[in-house]
Amino acid sequence: MRKKLRIGLAAYGTGWDIQAWRLPEATSSGLYDPSVIVDIARIAERGRLDYIFAGSSLASEPDRLQRIHRWDSAVFAGYAAAITRNVGFLVSVNSSFEHPFTVARQLATLDNFSNGRAALNVVMGIDREGGPHLNYAGTNIPTDATKYERAREFTVVLNQLLNSWDRDFVLDDKEGGVLVRPDAWRRVDFKGRFFEVRGPLNAPPPVQRQIPNVHVGQSQESLDYGADLAHVRFSPYLGIDEGKREYRRLKDLVAARGRDPERFKIIPGVTFYVAGTNREARAKFNEIEAFQHTTQIPAAYARAFGVDLTGVRETERVRDVLDLSTLAADTLKDLVRDDAPAARGRLSSDDRVWLRDVVFATLGEDVTLGDLYRFTLNHRYAQGVLVGDARTAADWLENNLDEGVLDGVQLFPPYHRGPADTFVDLVVPELQRRGLFRTEYEARTLEGNLGTTEDATDPRLTAPPEPALSR
Template sequence: MTQAKQMSLGMNILGFGSHSGAWRQGEAGLNAYIDVDYYRNIARICERGCLDAIFLADGPALPPDVASQPGGRLEPTLLLTAVAAATEHIGVIATCSSTYNEPFNLARRIASLDHISGGRAAWNVVTNAGDAAAQNFGLSGAPLHVDRYGRAEEFVEVTLKLWDSWEDDAIIGDRATGRFADPSKVHTVDFKGEHFQVKGPLNLPRSPQGRPVLVQAGSSEGGKALGSRYADAIFTTQTTLPDGLAFYREMKQRAKAWGRDPRHLKIMPGLSTVIGSTEAEAHARFDQLNAWHGEHGLLQQVAGRIGIDARELDPDAPLPWTQIGAVADFERGSHGFLEAQLNLARRENLTIRELSRRILVGHRLAVGTPEQVADTLAEWFLAGAGDGFNIMPDMFPSGAQVFVEEVVPLLQKRGLFRREYQGRTLRDHLGLPKAVNQYTQASSAELSAGLSPSPSVIY
């Protein structure tokens, strides 16, 4: 019998939790967000549940609300190297900006993480909006949306070429003859584009997965174009099932149009969770966190997304649709988060106050029992709105622990999630094949056509 399809599950570690009031609850020490053991503990909890990966968001600027929120984050590739050394199976996904990095250095860092982890690394490609990050890199303000994604596409193209610059069998390792590598299988990149000029090759052999998993986390037009062409997985912000279904179908069709196998592009919507043993307990937990954050803080989250001062909003009225404008005209912020928030408010005719209690960090929110959380995951998965999900608990570590101990077993009983790891690499967990080297593929095509392989060797 053919085994039924199973979902993928990632855990997004957002500081103390996805709720802005989590740090005030006091579940973890005040320095936990810069303590490597805090992250190792969460990763081990997730590994006990056989989750695919942990995921670290990041941005190269201090958030503006440092007066009321813990400020700063450890650098993801360094932190995840330490986490990988303390775990055996779980994948490690680092967010790094294509706007404020250079391809060679970042390609090397992520490939190093893949080697060190034994093939469990991924790069989450982001294009940073916001002027604060830009001003840390000599710019007066953030590049426009279209420019950020133009640079991102080139960045990814160069990175993939660098990751492939050593063929799988380039290392000979013949001690008797003293021949270490075959130079004909180590390729220059010689990339010259609008944004980058990179010679290559990478000064590191090909990594255990062929190349690290590439993740993309944008739902704008630029993000969808980039993700459908290059990504192995897309983290998305859909908040209603109709929108989730539409996004899933669109991305699979786009991948197919690029000549890709749509099964090799995993769509993973985000889900924020607040879980209690009863529905009343879950809502009490949520209310307590909201009380720490305050009514004004909840409204500020909505105001920040739509770009309107909170003082101009009536909490008990619908969104001021005439003032918001088109998502495509929103130049410097996240199109995906804005669209997800607007779609939810429009479909359910929510007031601003109601909307502020339906979304955490821009993603769909589930407040309820383990059974209810398992139900909503199963509903979206079986309907075809996702190949898996990126989970964002309200607080750490308890939110991760209750998900692993209470929700995961329910999914396992339904045959929707694994009971044990079936492989060692992140590609194994996600059900993705080992990446094919583009230079090997090109040489094979040339040989089958009766041509000599194109010269691109380093020496």
């Protein structure tokens, strides 16, 4: 049987592209109108997608238009689950600030109310933009050195709580007057460095054997956490060659723990600009990119490449103006200002690889100075960029799947409404024709559709590996 893609859809109020909200057809009402986000859930279910992901935040960023409001993902998921039947919901929690007992109650409730469609995204950022630590002053916030230790402890306690009740706990012995089996629950009695929890959980056990844990990060601590305790990794998209090496490395880390690497899914993010034809898709992409002012191009290129481009038109081809063979591996770090969104992350350990496998692969060989500057500023996150018609998008996905770069993708619509519908209406049928994506949901639970279920009695899910807390 041919391997099939797993596909998730991101649900952000104004979409993902930092400029696309300015399009005449785009709406920003998702910042205050929950119907926009719920609409995305319906679109995802219509396309038979695996789940939707609503990135949450505990930071305050009133000066950043697309981050001023982030819906609480647990509340949103519960609301959207009521009007859907199959699509899953990936809930974000921050283990540096939140408590595992509260989160366990939320997840168990959501999983029961949705009949097995909950998933968990554990993040632990303490020093990100917007200062989340300032909103929780006076609480026991970990340091950068201890945040992963706390995250491990958080996850272990969470799993113990979710497994603290047997699923057949109701005895319902009316004649004997016994409603609940006396031996159906277990104390947790966890005492660690960060948490003390008695247990058991005061909510029914989840429908799923294992609520999928989705993790993102590139540090060694993140890779170890994911290999030990997660089921899916949001991985950076690095192009074919480097992506294949990273994919194999991540799978090998999981296998080294004695886990099944085939059940551990590698899913990079992709911002997509899809239309009926390649020309239409490129025109829409260029329209959005043009919103980014390029008056700083001369200074930016001088800073990055040491080349004075004053008087050189931004329409000049990069290959005609710069000698790419002389670039350093970290050349692009100085192309954008430190306070620009693109400065927060890198797509590749080698910018030359990113130029070749992402920028030129997306925009073609005739990339101009303006194209490169705007693309770097807008898209230098740890994800890919896909521009084209349904066949182009399907070719890209099929090639990366067959080459062993990914198991699926997390789709980020650049704006609402339109791109998500276009992907579902045009690309999904093309993937289905190729046998790369389901025509109907295979299972009623999210873990069943993702194919992530392992042995739920594995002690690694409820006890930290021996060296974990010393890392």
